[in-house]
Each structure stands twice: as C-alpha cells, then as structure tokens.
Amino acid sequence: MVSGKMFLWGFVAVLCFFSALLSGVAARMGPPILDGDIWRSPEHIFDTSNYGRLQLNNGLGRTPQMGWNSWNFFACNISETVIKDTADSLISTGLAALGYVYVNIDDCWSAPSRDMKGNLVADPRTFPSGIKALADYIHEKGLKLGIYSDAGAFTCQVRPGSLFHEQNDAELFASWGVDYIKYDNCFNLGIKPEERYPPMRDALNATGRAIFYSLCEWGVDEPALWAGKVGNSWRTTDDINDSWVSMTTIADLNDKWASYAGPGGWNDPDMLEVGNGGMTHQEYRAHFSIWALMKAPLLIGCDVRNMTTETLEILSNEEVIAVNQDPLGIQGRKVSVSGENGCEQVWAGPLSGGRLAVALWNRCSSVVSITARWETLGLHTSTSSSVRDLWKHEVIEENAVESFEARVDAHDCRVFVLAPEVSYSVA
Numbered sequence: 001m002v003s004g005k006m007f008l009w010g011f012v013a014v015l016c017f018f019s020a021l022l023s024g025v026a027a028r029m030g031p032p033i034l035d036g037d038i039w040r041s042p043e044h045i046f047d048t049s050n051y052g053r054l055q056l057n058n059g060l061g062r063t064p065q066m067g068w069n070s071w072n073f074f075a076c077n078i079s080e081t082v083i084k085d086t087a088d089s090l091i092s093t094g095l096a097a098l099g100y101v102y103v104n105i106d107d108c109w110s111a112p113s114r115d116m117k118g119n120l121v122a123d124p125r126t127f128p129s130g131i132k133a134l135a136d137y138i139h140e141k142g143l144k145l146g147i148y149s150d151a152g153a154f155t156c157q158v159r160p161g162s163l164f165h166e167q168n169d170a171e172l173f174a175s176w177g178v179d180y181i182k183y184d185n186c187f188n189l190g191i192k193p194e195e196r197y198p199p200m201r202d203a204l205n206a207t208g209r210a211i212f213y214s215l216c217e218w219g220v221d222e223p224a225l226w227a228g229k230v231g232n233s234w235r236t237t238d239d240i241n242d243s244w245v246s247m248t249t250i251a252d253l254n255d256k257w258a259s260y261a262g263p264g265g266w267n268d269p270d271m272l273e274v275g276n277g278g279m280t281h282q283e284y285r286a287h288f289s290i291w292a293l294m295k296a297p298l299l300i301g302c303d304v305r306n307m308t309t310e311t312l313e314i315l316s317n318e319e320v321i322a323v324n325q326d327p328l329g330i331q332g333r334k335v336s337v338s339g340e341n342g343c344e345q346v347w348a349g350p351l352s353g354g355r356l357a358v359a360l361w362n363r364c365s366s367v368v369s370i371t372a373r374w375e376t377l378g379l380h381t382s383t384s385s386s387v388r389d390l391w392k393h394e395v396i397e398e399n400a401v402e403s404f405e406a407r408v409d410a411h412d413c414r415v416f417v418l419a420p421e422v423s424y425s426v427a
C-alpha cells in the first residue's frame with residue numbers, strides 16, 4: 001500500500017514540476033528526492049517507501065546521533081574521571097563543536113545490586129559522586145549524558161537490568177538529568193524484543209524529559225520491521241569489533257534496511273572503531289565514510305584523550321559529517337559492484353538540495369579505478385554535475401556527464417558530493 005502511494009506521488013510530482021515551472025515556485029511533493037527532471041528514476045535506486053514509517057515522535061534524532069561511547073575502548077574499565085576527562089577532550093579537540101555532543105556511558109557504571117528501595121545505584125568505587133553530579137558536569141560543558149541499561153534481568157556484564165523496572169528506572173534516569181539511553185538485550189528471559197522494548201519507550205515518555213532511546217537488540221528480530229515508533233535508533237547487527245572483516249560484514253548487513261531510515265529513527269550498525277588500532281588508516285577512513293553515508297550514528301569509540309593526528313583528522317572531516325547530518329535523512333546504500341568478488345563498490349544516497357553523496361569503496365587488495373555511472377545513481381546520462389572530493393576538499397570535475405572515475409587505494413574509500421545542474425528540458 002505504501003509503495004503504491006509513493007508511486008502515485010511520483011506522478012503527482014511530475015505534474016507539480018510542470019506547474020512549478022509555470023508559477024516559478026519550487027514544488028516539493030512526495031518523496032523529497034524527486035527534484036526537477038535531472039533524475040532518471042531515483043525511486044528504483046533509492047527506495048524510500050518506508051521512510052518516515054517507523055520514526056518515534058519525541059522530537060529527537062532528527063539527524064543521526066553524534067557523540068562518544070565508552071565500550072569499544074574501555075569496556076568495563078570506566079570511572080567518573082574517565083568520563084569527565086573525555087568530556088573535556090571532546091571540547092578541547094573541537095569534536096564537540098562539530099556535533100559530537102552525547103557522552104555515553106556503557107555497561108558497568110552501576111553497582112551489582114539495587115538499593116533497599118529498588119533503585120539502581122552507581123558503583124561507589126568508580127562513580128563515587130553519583131550520576132547526577134556527572135550529568136551536571138557534562139551539562140555545564142554544553143554536552144549531553146547517555147547511560148546504559150538492559151531489557152532483561154541483568155546487563156551483559158551482570159549488573160541489574162531494567163526489565164519489569166522500566167518506570168522506576170526511567171524516572172531515576174530523568175531525575176539525574178540523563179539525555180540518552182542505550183538499551184541492551186542480555187538475560188532477556190526468552191521474551192521477544194517486540195514485547196520488552198516498548199515499555200521503556202513509554203516509561204521514558206511518561207517522565208516528560210526528552211531522552212534519546214537507542215535500541216540494542218543486535219538485529220536478532222530484524223527491528224527495522226517491527227521497531228515501529230519504538231526507538232530513535234535500532235541496532236541492526238551483532239557487535240562490531242576492531243577489524244576489517246567485522247566492519248565490512250556489518251556495513252553489508254545494515255545496508256539491507258536502508259529504506260527504513262529517516263529523521264527520528266535510524267538503522268544502527270554499531271559504534272565507530274576509528275582510532276582503536278585494529279585497522280589501517282585507509283580502512284578507518286572507509287569505515288567513517290560509509291557510516292556517514294549510511295546515516296549511522298557517529299559514536300566515537302576510541303580514547304579521545306589520546307588520539308593520533310590521523311584519527312582526529314578522520315573524525316573531524318566536516319564535509320563527511322555534513323553528509324551524515326544532512327536534513328533530508330535518506331540512508332545511502334550500495335548501488336553497484338564490479339571486479340573480483342564485487343570488491344569495486346559504489347555506494348550513494350540523495351542529499352538535500354538535489355545533491356548526491358557518492359562513495360567509491362575499494363575492497364580489493366590493490367589500487368583500482370572505480371567508475372560511478374549516472375544510470376546507477378538515478379541521474380539522466382546527459383545531466384551535468386560538479387564532483388567534489390570530501391577527503392581532498394576540492395572539486396575534481398566541474399561538468400561531469402554520464403559518469404566519473406577515480407583511483408582508490410586498497411581498502412580505502414573516497415567520498416564525493418555531486419551537485420547536478422538542473423536542466424529544464426524534460427527527456
């Protein structure tokens with residue numbers, strides 16, 4: 001039914017285009033990617049038939065969340081000192097100013113059991129000042145605090161879980177000034193996620209505090225299909241680890257759900273490993289590029305107190321961040337593969353203003369030239385477009401027609417923004 005409706009919108013958009021030409025008013029009807037006649041048939045390539053269906057209406061996550069999370073680097077070795085120093089570093093490195101505002105504590109912040117009143121308590125050894133004081137510190141810096149719990153009897157590291165304590169825990173988090181919750185899936189008593197995740201949504205909503213709700217059920221029950229209006233993001237896969245094989249596997253799994261992402265609700269292929277040492281510079285650049293293009297949450301997972309210049313350079317590429325944070329919010333996806341085992345890949349997605357983001361990703365073991373053809377991007381072959389390289393920060397072609405090509409190092413990824421010229425002759 002929904003795709004039929006979108007199809008109809010396509011015809012409406014074409015009619016509106018002609019009337020817009022006459023009236024001089026830009027019509028914007030139906031799928032936002034139908035913009036003028038430069039597009040061949042983008043709806044076949046960038047299917048948006050599920051766009052806007054799932055989004056939780058709590059005003060948050062209009063663009064993918066950006067920030068930092070403790071798990072990938074620190075695992076359980078966290079403390080209030082680490083969290084505060086990280087907040088300070090997000091400011092001093094300039095990352096906060098680029099949008100990385102959520103400071104998210106993962107598992108292991110809480111004591112092994114609830115107090116006499118049934119409340120969660122911060123581990124007195126590692127968080128002696130408590131979470132409220134930490135939230136105040138974070139807020140004074142203009143940042144936001146995230147916390148972690150589990151839709152089960154225990155968290156993955158066997159701290160108390162929030163299943164059947166949703167209301168109590170949500171009220172406690174809100175009273176501390178928490179801005180974000182990551183909600184994990186361990187010790188779930190075999191109850192379906194479809195039943196375990198909505199009660200926390202309702203409990204958070206009832207607090208009246210705007211709290212970003214990040215579902216982490218590891219993609220086991222294909223949350224893109226049922227997470228309707230439940231969370232602001234939902235993990236689509238098992239945990240990432242700091243390796244090329246994990247990163248590429250997860251990118252492909254997440255790609256499958258592209259049509260379900262949109263402002264308010266995002267597919268989450270897990271947090272960034274950039275800077276943790278298990279991948280090369282090229283591989284980290286590819287990881288960051290593809291996560292940005294896929295409208296994935298950009299949650300830094302390294303020790304931001306001690307980053308190399310190369311790591312900081314990747315994480316602070318403003319032009320790549322702008323692709324991720326584009327207000328249109330359509331997830332980019334894999335649009336063509338060629339070469340041995342499909343290792344020469346083109347990923348692309350529409351951006352606001354009738355532009356396109358295009359990534360040329362070389363998964364082969366040696367340098368190759370990859371071609372992006374207009375037909376695979378949904379553009380008319382005669383459309384002329386500028387091509388800007390977001391890692392080199394320069395326009396490489398002013399008037400490309402039909403295709404463009406670039407050499408890409410092994411395991412590297414180059415990202416471009418195409419700004420097609422709107423032509424007024426309908427083909």
Ligand SMILES: *[C@@H]1O[C@H](CO)[C@@H](O)[C@H](O)[C@H]1NC(C)=O
Nearest residue numbers: 073074076077078079081082
């Ligand atoms: C845990 O963190 C402390 C201080 O932040 C550090 O000195 C120590 O090496 C870390 N331990 C492990 C096992 O990573």
Ligand SMILES: *[C@@H]1O[C@H](CO)[C@@H](O)[C@H](O)[C@H]1NC(C)=O
Nearest residue numbers: 057058059204205208209210
């Ligand atoms: C609670 O849900 C309603 C209905 O979706 C929404 O309008 C409101 O903004 C939500 N409030 C919070 C605090 O999330």
Ligand SMILES: *[C@@H]1O[C@H](CO)[C@@H](O)[C@H](O)[C@H]1NC(C)=O
Nearest residue numbers: 240241242243245246247249
């Ligand atoms: C990392 O992920 C890959 C792919 O999912 C998996 O094969 C591998 O065993 C994982 N490595 C570790 C150390 O967990």
Ligand SMILES: *[C@@H]1O[C@H](CO)[C@@H](O)[C@H](O)[C@H]1NC(C)=O
Nearest residue numbers: 275276277303305306307308
């Ligand atoms: C900083 O990172 C480097 C690796 O990039 C590591 O060798 C060093 O131990 C780290 N320093 C601290 C204080 O963690």
